[in-house]
Amino acid sequence: MTRYVARRVIYMLVTLFLIASITFFISKMLPGTPFADPKLTPQVRQQLFEKYGLDEPLYVQYVKYMVNVAQGDLGNSYYFEGRPVSQMILSRFPVSMFIGVQAVIFGIVVGLALGIVAALRHNTIWDTLAVVIAVIGVSVPTFVLGPVLQYWLGLKLGLFPIAFFESWWHSVLPSLVLSVFVISEIARFTRSEMLEVMGQDYITLARAKGLSGLAVIIRHVLRNALIPIVTVLAPLTIYLVTGTLVVEQIFAVPGIGEQFVTSVFVNDYSMILGTSLFFSVLFILALLIQDISYGIIDPRIRVHGAKE
Amino acid sequence: MTIEEMRMKYGVRRAPGISRRDFLKIGGTGLAGATLLGAVPGCGIFQKSGGGQGGGVGNSIALNLANPIKDLNSSSTTDSASTTILDNVTEGLYRLDPNNKPVPAQAESVQISDDGLNYTFTLRNGIKWSNGDPVTSHDFKYAWLTALDPDTANIYAYIISTFVKGADEFNTGKGSAEDVAIATPDDKTLKVTLLAPSPYWLGLMSFFTYYPQNQKFVEKQGNNYAQTPDALLYNGPYTMTSFNPTEGATLEKNENYWDKGNVDIQKVAIDIVKETATGVNLYETGELDNQELNSEYVTEYRDTPDFWSQTLFVTWWTVPNQKVPILQNENIRRALQIGFDRKALVDKLLNNGSVAATGYVPDGIAGPGGQTFREAQGPVLPEYDPQKAKELWQKGVEEVGENPTITYLSYDTSLSRDLSTFLQSEYEKMGAKIEVNVQPYNRALELQETGDFQLSQFGWIGDYDDPMTFLDLWLSDASFNTQNYKNPRYDELITAAQESTDLKKRMEMLLEAERILVEEDAALAPQYFEGEAWLIRPALQKSYVDHPYGGGWDMKWWKLEG
Numbered sequence: 001m002t003r004y005v006a007r008r009v010i011y012m013l014v015t016l017f018l019i020a021s022i023t024f025f026i027s028k029m030l031p032g033t034p035f036a037d038p039k040l041t042p043q044v045r046q047q048l049f050e051k052y053g054l055d056e057p058l059y060v061q062y063v064k065y066m067v068n069v070a071q072g073d074l075g076n077s078y079y080f081e082g083r084p085v086s087q088m089i090l091s092r093f094p095v096s097m098f099i100g101v102q103a104v105i106f107g108i109v110v111g112l113a114l115g116i117v118a119a120l121r122h123n124t125i126w127d128t129l130a131v132v133i134a135v136i137g138v139s140v141p142t143f144v145l146g147p148v149l150q151y152w153l154g155l156k157l158g159l160f161p162i163a164f165f166e167s168w169w170h171s172v173l174p175s176l177v178l179s180v181f182v183i184s185e186i187a188r189f190t191r192s193e194m195l196e197v198m199g200q201d202y203i204t205l206a207r208a209k210g211l212s213g214l215a216v217i218i219r220h221v222l223r224n225a226l227i228p229i230v231t232v233l234a235p236l237t238i239y240l241v242t243g244t245l246v247v248e249q250i251f252a253v254p255g256i257g258e259q260f261v262t263s264v265f266v267n268d269y270s271m272i273l274g275t276s277l278f279f280s281v282l283f284i285l286a287l288l289i290q291d292i293s294y295g296i297i298d299p300r301i302r303v304h305g306a307k308e
Numbered sequence: 309m310t311i312e313e314m315r316m317k318y319g320v321r322r323a324p325g326i327s328r329r330d331f332l333k334i335g336g337t338g339l340a341g342a343t344l345l346g347a348v349p350g351c352g353i354f355q356k357s358g359g360g361q362g363g364g365v366g367n368s369i370a371l372n373l374a375n376p377i378k379d380l381n382s383s384s385t386t387d388s389a390s391t392t393i394l395d396n397v398t399e400g401l402y403r404l405d406p407n408n409k410p411v412p413a414q415a416e417s418v419q420i421s422d423d424g425l426n427y428t429f430t431l432r433n434g435i436k437w438s439n440g441d442p443v444t445s446h447d448f449k450y451a452w453l454t455a456l457d458p459d460t461a462n463i464y465a466y467i468i469s470t471f472v473k474g475a476d477e478f479n480t481g482k483g484s485a486e487d488v489a490i491a492t493p494d495d496k497t498l499k500v501t502l503l504a505p506s507p508y509w510l511g512l513m514s515f516f517t518y519y520p521q522n523q524k525f526v527e528k529q530g531n532n533y534a535q536t537p538d539a540l541l542y543n544g545p546y547t548m549t550s551f552n553p554t555e556g557a558t559l560e561k562n563e564n565y566w567d568k569g570n571v572d573i574q575k576v577a578i579d580i581v582k583e584t585a586t587g588v589n590l591y592e593t594g595e596l597d598n599q600e601l602n603s604e605y606v607t608e609y610r611d612t613p614d615f616w617s618q619t620l621f622v623t624w625w626t627v628p629n630q631k632v633p634i635l636q637n638e639n640i641r642r643a644l645q646i647g648f649d650r651k652a653l654v655d656k657l658l659n660n661g662s663v664a665a666t667g668y669v670p671d672g673i674a675g676p677g678g679q680t681f682r683e684a685q686g687p688v689l690p691e692y693d694p695q696k697a698k699e700l701w702q703k704g705v706e707e708v709g710e711n712p713t714i715t716y717l718s719y720d721t722s723l724s725r726d727l728s729t730f731l732q733s734e735y736e737k738m739g740a741k742i743e744v745n746v747q748p749y750n751r752a753l754e755l756q757e758t759g760d761f762q763l764s765q766f767g768w769i770g771d772y773d774d775p776m777t778f779l780d781l782w783l784s785d786a787s788f789n790t791q792n793y794k795n796p797r798y799d800e801l802i803t804a805a806q807e808s809t810d811l812k813k814r815m816e817m818l819l820e821a822e823r824i825l826v827e828e829d830a831a832l833a834p835q836y837f838e839g840e841a842w843l844i845r846p847a848l849q850k851s852y853v854d855h856p857y858g859g860g861w862d863m864k865w866w867k868l869e870g
Binding site: 034035036037038039040041042047048050051080082083099150154162163249253254259262 | 376378379381384385386458459460461462463464465466480531534535552553554555577580581583585586589590592593595616734747748749750751754757767768769787788
């Protein structure tokens, strides 16, 4: 197992190196420069380029950047004068993670319930209802749902705060909006997996041996249905954790998704690169955890080297 | 045998992989536990935003800055969010009063020589920084030289180097700091020599690039300067007690301010809410005391007591690049001026306090005597006339011999897109073939800078209260003139005005110059003078001051009535 993990870590580092290089060159190809001001003259632009080392040849900038990254220095933001990128990322990330994880957990619980009900009551009104709810959840965009909930639940009914992030209660609406997508995905997966598993031979055998319906569900059906959920969970978590721009904009939540998109629009080179690397590390870690979980949940998926 | 008997005989077999089931149990509990545990340190992530508290209570207010605070170092900053804060926690030699006229601030008086070139400022007694150090003339000299230093690469260095003798040479690397004509014979006296007399330079003392900095403090802070509230010194009506570049700041009345008796509002919570809908909702619940409106909301709130609007020193226009053969034709350019409905543009599309342009220099900018420039000049733009536009366009096409498709460069904001689409459809009615080219803001600026466009959307914010801030853009050798406009008579007038000591004659030259630019040469097609529309607490509205240049929100003058 340790050999497996070690090998995966090495792959991870190689992947990160490639990602850093690719995003570096792509960000240099973005039209425009970090300095967008209608009052900028070519002379001042040249002064700015010299100040930030942007007038050096590309390969020199590349080498300098990679050396810094290897030491953990992601440089300073071009947009926010003098602010270290790593500090800005780390200060905003917990917020996005909190909202995202909350959305995922809520989404899983509700999604599982919805999916189980739909599968058990297959071809009845409950099944159809659950599927309809799931499809609506996936179809309504967050930038519609967000302001609608903000207006009705926040302003009109005064149940929730409208914006900012000052208490747990402030996180409810943003998480709710994000969880809708999760609920739909989980519900549909759970339902179809359960339906498939329920038709298998070993389920019939278990029932023949006298296991009660509920026990059958929990011990056999659900466990097998969990695999596709685990597959989807890792990318889903990352997606939500990094904070959809829309939710953070609407609810004025100081998260990392909003910061990232702003940095792309203003050509904040160092912030773009730093955030991309950060996301990559998260995603690769999540995949690693996911693979290890597979091996434990389902012995049919033998992780190479686990036998050792 | 019944199932019951089978069970008895063979025993109930436990399902294999109980360890996995336990894993799931453990895993599930672990996840739930982690979240709960996350909630405990998670309490740390719930901070009070920069402000967030409702205003109008106990003489405190909450404002929406709407943009992140990029740089609080007055000698390098450029963005309006940062300068809004600096304008209230620092103070320059002079400040603009509610009528936008300069009044003594850190300086108590100034002597100007007869030729208008030598200024001698005397600083007030008792002015201090927030760390107890006195504010001295050296603080001003230090800050101004830092702003001019080529290593600082300050976009606004020109606000000093255009006026002060020796400054441009230092900024472009051709001269030294010692040759910049700023002298500090003693701690209370500052002497400056200008390149030419200027009626409006004194008003620029309220511009952030001219604010003082405490050299000892700045050098001690090094790279940390202006990053946190403790890494800044304050000599203005307010001090900053908390600060986050993306979430806002808190300002509190400065008890060491020389004029603190006239400062009414004790505490200002500054938030950053980018989404207009969210900001309006917050205003409705009392959590914000001001909020900018866009066109949809203007219609809704126009007749309520919370509505407030003013015009700014900002003009927007279409600029034709005269390297394009068809745009060299005067009839074509005249058609561009009169071929679109300015009033419809302003009333229907913008609907935010903006007014239709009547010339190039916007309303409100100072003119001769006590008049504004526009009052003295009158309208120099002919009215919207689609029929005449069509005739002129056809005439132009005949003279040039072709009617090519012309591209219109536009920004990728929704307003800019709508505006360029509107112009496209209007111009098509007169026979033009227009293709809209939408670019991200940065890229559009680049294209404008290199002259890589045919027609372009263009806007300019005045830096000071004088028509020169708009007119000098069209000198044939101006760095912003990438539209290939050349008129020797225009250059003569502007250059003479820059050097003139006779203020009356100077204004006449500027009025004449605008006539040449807009009426004679039709060098541009002005669209509108920009305005702004806001929701502002009625208790604040009477004293609300938002300077059209330099300053912005000037909270020293604000009072909460009733």
